[in-house]
Amino acid sequence: MSKPQKHVFVCSQNRPANHPRGACAHKAGNDVLQEFWQQLQQRNAYDTVSVTYSGCLGPCDQGANVLVYPEGILYGKVTKDDVNEIFAKHLLGDEPVERLRVAPEAW
Numbered sequence: 001m002s003k004p005q006k007h008v009f010v011c012s013q014n015r016p017a018n019h020p021r022g023a024c025a026h027k028a029g030n031d032v033l034q035e036f037w038q039q040l041q042q043r044n045a046y047d048t049v050s051v052t053y054s055g056c057l058g059p060c061d062q063g064a065n066v067l068v069y070p071e072g073i074l075y076g077k078v079t080k081d082d083v084n085e086i087f088a089k090h091l092l093g094d095e096p097v098e099r100l101r102v103a104p105e106a107w
C-alpha cells in the first residue's frame, strides 16, 4: 500500500439529541462518510486517497464537517450530494471546492 496523497477525515461524532453543540452524526455525517467510501471504491483511488471517520473536529455548528490533509482545508455543511464534487475537484484534481470551505475565523 502506498502512502496516500490526500487524507480525508469525516466527522462522525454523535451526541445526545439535546446537546448544545449538536453533532455531525445528526447532520448526515454518516451518509457523507458512506458516500466517500463508496466513491473511493468506485474510483479505485486507494493508492492516492484515504478516508477515515473521526470524532469532533471543532466547529460543530458548521457540520457535517470534512477535513482534508495535507492542505488542512475544512469543508462545512457537507451533504452526501457534495461528495462527488469534493472527490473529483479536490482529492483528484487538487482544486479546493471554495463554496464549501469553512471560513478561517470559524475554524
Ligand code: FES
Residues within 6 Å of the ligand: 011, 012, 013, 014, 022, 023, 024, 025, 055, 056, 057, 058, 059, 060, 061, 063, 065
Ligand atoms: S461534532 Fe462534528 S465538528 Fe463537532
